[in-house]
Amino acid sequence: MSERLAPLISAQRIRRRVAELARQITEDHRGTPLTLIIVLKGATVFAADLMRQITVPFVIDFISASSYRNSTRSSGTVLIKDKSGLDVQGHHVILVEDIVDTGLTISSIIAELQALGPASLDVCALLHKRVDGAKPVEIRYKGFEVPDLFVVGYGMDYAERHRNLPGICKLTLGP
Numbered sequence: 001m002s003e004r005l006a007p008l009i010s011a012q013r014i015r016r017r018v019a020e021l022a023r024q025i026t027e028d029h030r031g032t033p034l035t036l037i038i039v040l041k042g043a044t045v046f047a048a049d050l051m052r053q054i055t056v057p058f059v060i061d062f063i064s065a066s067s068y069r070n071s072t073r074s075s076g077t078v079l080i081k082d083k084s085g086l087d088v089q090g091h092h093v094i095l096v097e098d099i100v101d102t103g104l105t106i107s108s109i110i111a112e113l114q115a116l117g118p119a120s121l122d123v124c125a126l127l128h129k130r131v132d133g134a135k136p137v138e139i140r141y142k143g144f145e146v147p148d149l150f151v152v153g154y155g156m157d158y159a160e161r162h163r164n165l166p167g168i169c170k171l172t173l174g175p
């Protein structure tokens with residue numbers, strides 16, 4: 001199958017927006033212990049840029065969830081791994097995610113983490129896809145709204161490829 005890539009959000013626009021998000025997170029967390037929990041793998045590039053511009057102290061941890069498994073449509077079930085060692089109780093937690101699509105992944109992670117007793121739990125997502133019938137998710141720190149397209153780049157993949165693109169592109173599959 002052929003793949004076509006079309007630019008959607010440039011590296012420069014991402015850089016500017018990520019700086020704004022980091023400023024906002026910094027302002028909101030002066031004097032409060034902050035934990036960033038990064039959702040593997042897609043959010044790693046975003047998180048690496050974001051965290052280097054947050055100027056209050058924080059700790060990081062990782063969680064792994066997947067609902068896609070090598071297709072461009074959500075499979076409807078979410079597997080959550082790597083949550084056993086998370087030290088969340090009493091911490092102000094921000095979940096760092098690449099993209100909220102149907103909302104299923106982030107909602108499942110939120111439910112699991114709420115059960116661990118954080119002081120607060122917010123979502124920072126680089127992208128929010130506008131899809132019909134999506135679960136409503138409150139995204140306190142949101143990078144961009146995007147239409148219902150499949151996107152790759154800046155950490156996001158299709159079957160593990162294209163994570164290394166500096167900007168975000170629309171991917172279409174052809175015959």
Ligand code: IMP
Pocket residue numbers: 039042067068074097098099100101102103104105106129149150151152156157158
């Ligand atoms: P949701 O559970 O439908 O909200 O899907 C969210 C997860 O699916 C994200 O963590 C992404 O890893 C992945 N995902 C959703 N849409 C895209 C996309 O357009 N490109 C790449 N990954 C996506």
Ligand code: MG
Pocket residue numbers: 039040041042043065066098
């Ligand atoms: Mg993901």
